[in-house]
Amino acid sequence: MSLDRSMARCSFCGRYSSDVRRMIAGPGAAYICDDCLQLCNDILRDPAPFSPQALELASRPPVVVAAPTPLNQDRSESTSTRTPVRTITVELEQKQQGMTLILHQIQYYQDFFELQYLWIRPPFTAGFAFVPRIIFFVKDNTGIQWTGDRGGMILSRPDLASGPNNAVYQGTARFRPLPSTEARTLTIRAVDPLGQFETPPPQPWEFEITITA
Numbered sequence: 001m002s003l004d005r006s007m008a009r010c011s012f013c014g015r016y017s018s019d020v021r022r023m024i025a026g027p028g029a030a031y032i033c034d035d036c037l038q039l040c041n042d043i044l045r046d047p048a049p050f051s052p053q054a055l056e057l058a059s060r061p062p063v064v065v066a067a068p069t070p071l072n073q074d075r076s077e078s079t080s081t082r083t084p085v086r087t088i089t090v091e092l093e094q095k096q097q098g099m100t101l102i103l104h105q106i107q108y109y110q111d112f113f114e115l116q117y118l119w120i121r122p123p124f125t126a127g128f129a130f131v132p133r134i135i136f137f138v139k140d141n142t143g144i145q146w147t148g149d150r151g152g153m154i155l156s157r158p159d160l161a162s163g164p165n166n167a168v169y170q171g172t173a174r175f176r177p178l179p180s181t182e183a184r185t186l187t188i189r190a191v192d193p194l195g196q197f198e199t200p201p202p203q204p205w206e207f208e209i210t211i212t213a
């Protein structure tokens with residue numbers, strides 16, 4: 001089987017071979033480019049176990065790479081599952097205990113839907129030990145509910161931060177299955193799981209969204 005290596009993408013940053021100086025192939029569809037290798041070296045040299053660089057690297061969205069596909073294989077199927085069939089613009093913003101959650105939009109795909117959001121909060125201190133996330137609880141007016149997410153991601157967006165005292169995280173949360181065709185509204189509650197350790201814990205953010213076609 002001949003493999004299309006020209007489609008190789010760095011597993012750490014997603015760039016293609018043509019966009020990097022050197023690409024090192026690992027097992028299967030794993031690759032790493034020279035820039036990401038250098039970043040890993042910098043992380044190794046930093047004695048802090050969870051440096052900002054390490055956190056940034058860990059919070060990147062996963063690079064979705066199919067195993068190298070044989071040449072000339074039809075890619076139309078995988079393309080169609082990645083194209084939203086419907087986009088609902090939300091643009092709702094709510095503050096809660098010094099943090100702001102902006103629900104940007106909801107996108108329906110063939111068999112799941114995604115919430116896209118921005119989370120503005122004080123920056124996590126260096127040494128913070130895991131990738132931050134928001135936990136969602138979603139319910140529609142027919143009583144169907146979704147908890148947690150299936151395959152969401154979060155991405156640090158220092159370019160959107162207004163100063164050193166806030167950090168911006170751009171995230172998606174994915175839910176299956178799609179709401180039924182009878183669903184007219186979605187109630188979305190969201191919490192910062194770390195906030196649950198505060199006394200008293202903060203109220204969840206709560207949004208009510210009309211999804212009528």
Ligand SMILES: [Zn+2]
Nearest residue numbers: 010013033036
């Ligand atoms: Zn890379």
